[in-house]
Amino acid sequence: MSVLLSHTDEGVTTVTLNRPEQLNALSLELRAALAQEFKRLATDQATDVVILTGSGRSFSAGLDLKELGQTGLQSEGDGGPEFHDAVRNLGKPLIGAINGFAITGGFEIALMCDILIASEQAKFADTHVRMGVVPGWGLSQRLSMLVGASRAKEMSYSARYVDAHTAANWGLVNRVLAADELIPYCLELAKDIQAADRDTLQAVQRLINYSLDHGLSEGIEEEGKISRAHAKKISAAALDERRDTVMDAGRKQH
Known part of the structure; x- marks a missing residue:
């Protein structure tokens, strides 16, 4: 089974993290696949807008802890900077369709998106301080820009989960939808964006x-x-x- 799914329809490409049994944890294989796919999409003439989402009940639970126990955090070829740069340098509108848990590394990926739309099942948390790891994909900077320094510190210091409606009230996501409405709404939003020069x-x-x-x-x-x-x-x-x-x-x- 592929760890990453990508489908293009009428100029909109939906990229789906596809390790549902592992809550879409970011294994080395998945990070490499994401970096490769976003590099491809940056120059893909058939793609105007990209939607990023997850399969199952999670957007992404962050780095694969089981794998980390074997490879270590700074394993050679972990693809960290390459992966981050590939997403941030897409050069096309990126909509994050947050369907479930967006935790730590998964939260950092969400924050790389231009626009965040959440389902009612979405939950956000930054557990870096619990893990003893300093963020490396921009969370420490981007989160406070969206929700303000005090709320960002509350999330990062306490590692508490924030539900979808609280995230919307804080300005972290633009709106909250029923699960079955999430992707259709994002596709309609993408169509509106396509009308731009x-x-x-x-x-x-x-x-x-x-x-x-x-x-x-x-x-x-x-x-x-x-x-x-x-x-x-x-x-x-x-x-x-x-x-x-x-x-x-x-x-x-x-």
């Missing part, structure tokens, strides 16, 4: 991430540079056409 979408994605990585002042300066460069590519006629398309879409929604 691709070059502009990539520029906006880069700018939002730039601000998160570099701070507000540097982010605003970078925005000005990219905005001016992008404006030179768009003719007045094209801008009018896109404006009309946006207006038509707005009227249909109301």
